[in-house]
Amino acid sequence: MLIDWFTVGAQALNFLLLVWLMRRFLYKPVLNAIDAREKLIAAELADAVAKKADAQKERDEFQKKNQEFDRQRVSLLDKATTEATAERQRLLDEARNAADSLRARQQDALNRDQQSLHDEITRRTREEVFAIARKTLTDLSGTNLEERICDVFTRRLRELNGEAKDGLAKAVRASRGPIPVRSEFDLPAKQREMIQKALNETLSADIPLRFETAPALIGGIELTTNGQKVAWSIAEYLALMDASIGELLKKGAKPRDTPEIKPGAKPKPETRPDTAKEPV
Amino acid sequence: MRLSPDEMIFWQQGFLKLNATIVFTWGLMLALAAGSKLVTRRLSKDLARSRWQNFLEIVVGFIVKQIEEVGLGRPRTYIGFLGTLFLFVAIASLCTVIPGYEPPTASLSTTTALALCVFVAVPFFGIADQGVGGYLKSYVEPTVIMLxxxxxxxxxxxxxxxxxxxxxxxxxxxxxxxxxxxxxxxFPVVMTALGLLTGMVQAYIFFILATVYIAAATHKTGPIPEPEKEPGE
Known part of the structure; x- marks a missing residue:
């Protein structure tokens, strides 16, 4: 008999005992150890994942901050650059304005100096010219010249007409006493008569005259009464020329192309002596 | 000539006897229990562990994996019985290299005992899993004629x-x-080597068949785990 039933029972019991033993000493502890290790690994992996996520988050945050910082830096730099450019422009403008105003002041001062020098030169020149002319004409004044002046004066008296003649007649009539006739030199009797005659004929009346000498009248004769005047003198031409030159210089002082008055240039009288209007 | 180690009797008292099968089984039991106890006495739960612990973890892991692959869910419920079946048969075969040793599994009494254990374990696990009615119902499936x-x-x-x-x-x-x-x-050396292989194969077959029977009785087929990926994959 190959099967021994006692052995079968014993082996079954042995096997069940072995099952218990193996479960107790092998499977349970080993599986527990495996489970614990798996848990440990899982926990460590989870921890690693969490740390990775944290690191990623921190990295993202850092990158964000970095980008923000870069952006701020760029904007600040831009702002600073803009401000610096504006400041530079402002300083440049200020400096330019200051330079301009300084240059303008200097130009004004220069212009004033130039003008005053010019005026001074002009005044001196004019004075010299007139002094010379006056002296020359004074020196040249003589009988012939005086006669000629007297002729011109009498002709002017005779040529009076219209309003001038009426005005003079009224003035003469209104005056009391003799009418003064001034001349640079003492008029001879002949010429006094000529003047008396011419006036009488012109005004058709006998008019008393008083002859005086006035050295200021350069080579000239002047009849004055009640605001009416009949005169002829070189000094008048000189005065007219003086006025004319003065006006010309005033005009020329404003623009740059001020006409220079050459010492040798002759002043041109606007009216000829024989057609000059009588100053009223 | 002895056909079975049962015939080698060391002690007998009436019905009781102590034959080679029982003695060698005790020896194996002692070796297995003592070895397990020695190794699992200082089990490391960290990543670093001893070689023997590694070896035992490989063996237990292999058994668990095989049970799962056959289709039994909750392998921890069955590993006590099925794992011990495999280990006992395998170690009994491996020890044939020891001179004077006779495998207890070469005794029909032992194999009958193991088969009877399986024969009892199948309805035991089946009833534990789906109740008496549920288990008995599996005998009349698909029809009563099949009972x-x-x-x-x-x-x-x-x-x-x-x-x-x-x-x-x-x-x-x-x-x-x-x-x-x-x-x-x-020639006996070659045959002994072949016998080792045959023993391992038989241990595996016995274990797998018992697992399949229990799986058929429980009808609880857990999810078949995916094959473990190689680290290089």
């Missing part, structure tokens, strides 16, 4: 389980014994 065939199948497969293991183990030992008388030197 006798199912019962026959249940009994015959237990018998087959016992005889298969016995035949293989006994034949291995027998062949070595016969060959030793004919060609005493080289």
């Amino acid at each position: 006798p065939f199912n019962i026959i199948s249940e009994v015959s497969r237990t018998l087959a389980l016992a005889v298969r293991l016995f035949g293989n183990m006994m034949s291995g030992a027998m062949i070595i014994g016969i060959l030793l008388t004919i060609t005493p030197f080289l």
Whole structure:
């Protein structure tokens, strides 16, 4: 008999005992150890994942901050650059304005100096010219010249007409006493008569005259009464020329192309002596 | 000539006796329990662990994986029984390299005992899993006509389980014994090596068949785990 039933029972019991033993000493502890290790690994992996996520988050945050910082830096730099450019422009403008105003002041001062020098030169020149002319004409004044002046004066008296003649007649009539006739030199009797005659004929009346000498009248004769005047003198031409030159210089002082008055240039009288209007 | 280690009796008192099968089984039991106790005494739960612990973890992991692959969910419930079946048969075969040793599995009594254990374990686990009604119902499936065939199948497969293991183990030992008388030197060594292989295969077959029977009885097929990916993949 190959099967021994006692052995079968014993082996079954042995096997069940072995099952218990193996479960107790092998499977349970080993599986527990495996489970614990798996848990440990899982926990460590989870921890690693969490740390990775944290690191990623921190990295993202850092990158964000970095980008923000870069952006701020760029904007600040831009702002600073803009401000610096504006400041530079402002300083440049200020400096330019200051330079301009300084240059303008200097130009004004220069212009004033130039003008005053010019005026001074002009005044001196004019004075010299007139002094010379006056002296020359004074020196040249003589009988012939005086006669000629007297002729011109009498002709002017005779040529009076219209309003001038009426005005003079009224003035003469209104005056009391003799009418003064001034001349640079003492008029001879002949010429006094000529003047008396011419006036009488012109005004058709006998008019008393008083002859005086006035050295200021350069080579000239002047009849004055009640605001009416009949005169002829070189000094008048000189005065007219003086006025004319003065006006010309005033005009020329404003623009740059001020006409220079050459010492040798002759002043041109606007009216000829024989057609000059009588100053009223 | 001895066909079974049962015949080698060391002590007998009436019905009680102490034969080689029981003694060698005790030896194996002692070796297994003591070895396990020694190794698992200082189990490391950290990543670093001893070689022996590694070895035991590989063995236990392999058994768990095999149970899962057959289709049994909750392998921890069954590993005590099924794992011990495998380890006992495998170690009993491996120890044939020891001179004077006779595998207890070469005894039809032992294999019958193991087969009877499986025969009891199948309805035990089936009832534990789906209740008495649920388990008994599996005998009349798909139709009531199948009831006798199912019962026959249940009994015959237990018998087959016992005889298969016995035949293989006994034949291995027998062949070595016969060959030793004919060609005493080289050939028995080759046959012993072949016997080791055969023993391992039989252990695996016994274990797998028992697992399949229990899986069929429980009808609880857990999710088949995906094959573990190689680190290089």
